[in-house]
Amino acid sequence: MKPAPFEYFAPASTDEALSLLAEHGYDAKVLAGGQSLIPMMNFRLVQPSILVDLNNIAELAYIREGDDGGLRIGAMTRHRQVETSPLAAERAPLIHVAMSKIAYPQVRTRGTFGGSVSHADPSAELPALSLALGGKFRLRSQRGERWVAAEDFFVSLFTTVLEPDELLVEASIPPMPPRSGWSLQEVARRPHDFALMGVAAVVTLNEKGVCDGARLVFISAGDRPIAAERAAESLKGQAPSSKVMEEAAEIASMQEIDPSSDIHATAEFRRHLANVLTRRALEQAFQRAAETKQEG
């Protein structure tokens, strides 16, 4: 399990990295935490001839408050930094709680936010949560810079809109509207495994306690994070009750997600789990929304 030969660059700035990518494009891969890339290289599933290591670029690792009151996270921020950040806990609690579900501490001290999002594993938490929270990503190349919304970013299995000469440099996570509640429910074989099935729910109540908006995004349920839009729509205008939650769970698990079968679970079991977890997630999210309403 040794990688095929490659050339290695370790630029100290984003500009330098972008110029290397501009030069080498398709032959190059960027190395962030290496938690996904290095195993793939050792298995020789990918054989980039050039590796551009981002680990010396200090300017890409930060957690800041956004102008909108949300969170800005630099691409090279380690999972562990987010996990231990009070600001992240306050501004994006959904992302904050997810961190402890990603692998184990050794992996989290290396793995990065930008790496996880760029890798676009449909079983990973951060792509799904970015989508659930309406996040967006800043992409840069020597040609310029663009912001792409999470819902436009993920194309298919391990594929995003990132061009070969582009770097994801930052994620922006907006704050949730007032009277919102959230929940992340997962089933994983072992706590540190990728989830067999997972769902993130974000719901908002109006002043009368009726659902004003909802998002349900599923993990391990298709070739990218899957937003169950019809299920979410079915909740709108409804006062939360087990009946509406069950209906939403039914729509999402039977009609909207597209899980596959593998050695760990059949598609049937995954749909069953999606149903169970959606109900649990909605219950908790509505509960939390109701509590913020009382506080507010």
Place this chain on the structure above:
Amino acid sequence: MDRKLIGKRVVRNEDPRLLTGHAQFVDDVHLPGMLHAAFLRSEYAHARLLKVDVSKARQHPGVVAVFTAEDMGKDWFPGPPLVSPPPTVKDVVFHSRRQVPLAKDKIRHAGEAIAVVIAESRYIAEDAVEEIEVEYEPLPVVLDLEQALQPDSPLVHDDLESNLAARLSQKKGDYEAARRQADVIVKRRIVIERGAAAAMENRGIVAHWDAQSEHLTIWDTTQAPIPIRNGTAARLGLSEHQVRVIAPFIGGGFGPKIMMFYPEEMVIPWAAKQLNRPVKWIEDRRENFYATTQERGQIHDVEMALSRDGRVLGLKDDFLHDTGAYDPYGLTIPLNTQSHNMGGYDIRNYSSEFKVVFTNRIIATPVRGAGRPHGIFVIERMMDAAARELGMDPIELRKRNLIPPDAFPYEHQIIDQAFAPLILDSGNYKAVVDKALEIIGYEKFIKEEQPRLRREGKYVGIGVVPFIETTGVGPYEGARVTVEASGKVNVTTGIGTQGQGHFTSFAQIVAEQLGVKVSDVRIVTGDTSEFHWGTGTFASRGAVVAGSAVHAAAKSVRQKVLKLASKVLEAPEEELELEDGAVRVADIPQKSISLGELAVLANPLRGAVEPGTEPGLESTSYYGPQYGATAFGTHAMILEVDPQTMMIKIRRYVVAEDCGTVLNPLILEGQIHGGVSMGLGNAYYEKLHVDENGQLLNASFADYLLVSSTEMPRIEVAHLETPSPLNELGAKGVGEAGAIPVPALFAQALENAFYDRKLEVLEMPLSPNRLFELLREAQENEKSV
């Protein structure tokens, strides 16, 4: 005997070295001019090998050599048979087909080695492996054990009439007669899947041929350094004394590292000699899944005959055992199954036939448990099925059938891996079961807690499973104990060590006799230049067999010490005591001499050693048990399961273990913890998934779910001691015990948790997905009734 050190929680002598990273493992061996090997392994599970073209790989810069089967010429021949079938069983069928150094003509399992590249670095070697071109003619694969025995099945070995590798029947009493008398007959089919041993350290080997001294040194992650030395000498036409095998620290053995000879063990020393340069091969994790032996893999058709009052009158168990592509390890695993599928119960009528089947899978050889977990799973699942059928409490049913304490030594009669009818040497089985019940609070749980939890809507079940473990089999081990001039003691034994704590438990045994500090006893294991008689570390025999040899040698040195000291101190031996590294006359503490000074006197530089005596305070002893000692234990567990997600939580885990005299509870508990983690893997996590072409689908730790710290419950261990009469220490083995009952226990607790569904578990391992399916099936069956 009053013991000062044996039985104490002594912290381990080896830990400072291990924990600070100073212990030597095979991959820590770096030699000048050393080359690195990588193997090309078959993509197919079953194929004819039409052509292997290595010409491009040979040209690759940095490559020193590439060898195929052809290149080995007359040195290409299969490995030796490890264990032949027991000579005492009548009508046994056994076809010995052994693994080869590099595949020639035919591939019999995915991952079988075809060629080896030897290069300046492992990176280069792997690059060059990709340049070898192989032409295969894929053949239909043999995977299913029953289909493999059909007349139209493809053949793993073309020269055999069928895929039947072996067949063996054993009987005691008259099962058919018991069946006729029975009130109840319970019949089940039980399926046991394969798992990996997954030691933390993969295999590895470094071979160094010194052409000047004509001496071959091999560092090998083997559990059996002495047989490897002798076999390597035979393969290479060398004297056994020209070969030194060192098994340094090893990160876990668990059985597969006693397989001999692996292809790499045949190829690497040979290549080092050919090239006259040291060669290293370190197995990587993916290779470990394809190239290291595995276990479990049986199908049982079982029938149990009982009387209405819960006496097991007889048991019939016919089973198939998957040996994989070859059967170098003989019948050890199925014989262990046959000698454990009656558990610790007094069953008088028994009939069992096993068929061993060749398949296109990796060779099966013992993995911690070695056929015993299969046997225990079978009998314990049958006990639970019978209890339900009889409407009897499952614990009560078990108690009614346990071998009573006054029945020992108990003539079990079934021939086991030691090739003789098993005798259970000693035990107090009911006391152990009661201890487990007491600690877990069985009565209270069943009567109070469980009903309360059920009212709260929780699914919480309890399981209690007793088991036997045959341990400490022969033939023998040896040890040499030497008191050095420093007063410290050196102990050398032939067995290898893979984390069992030998550096401490053996030191305790010696310190007990010689009155020295445990930390002043240095243990050398697994170096054939230090000790070259013995077999290896397997079958939970290290503490029992090698430990008894160490004990005997220490006692003999003690005699020498006393004799010499008596002369020097002018006092009778009976008045002497060994304490604090010195011999002193009891009641006259100032009249004493240190062991070091005595050692010097025993090995004088001038004068003469008296005729008929030997120099030094040294002794070598051997111990071979008359037959193996059998341990007994009971595990109990309280398991909570989420009935919707199938996720589990182990609320309590209790082990009551009777492995005779406890040498060191700390080490013993460590063995049990490790065993339980493997058992939990076999119960709910670890399964090797192969597709219809015989390709392993989960050859990495991302997908092969090893139990980790997050799955481990806290384990409460109680020790009971019924010393074995077979050795002076009274020891019985425990190395495999932890793993043996767990799948049966898990199944029982799960069924108990799902009290309101008709769940029956007849397979291991389960998974959440499989449990979901079983519950669905149970629901549908109920509907259709």
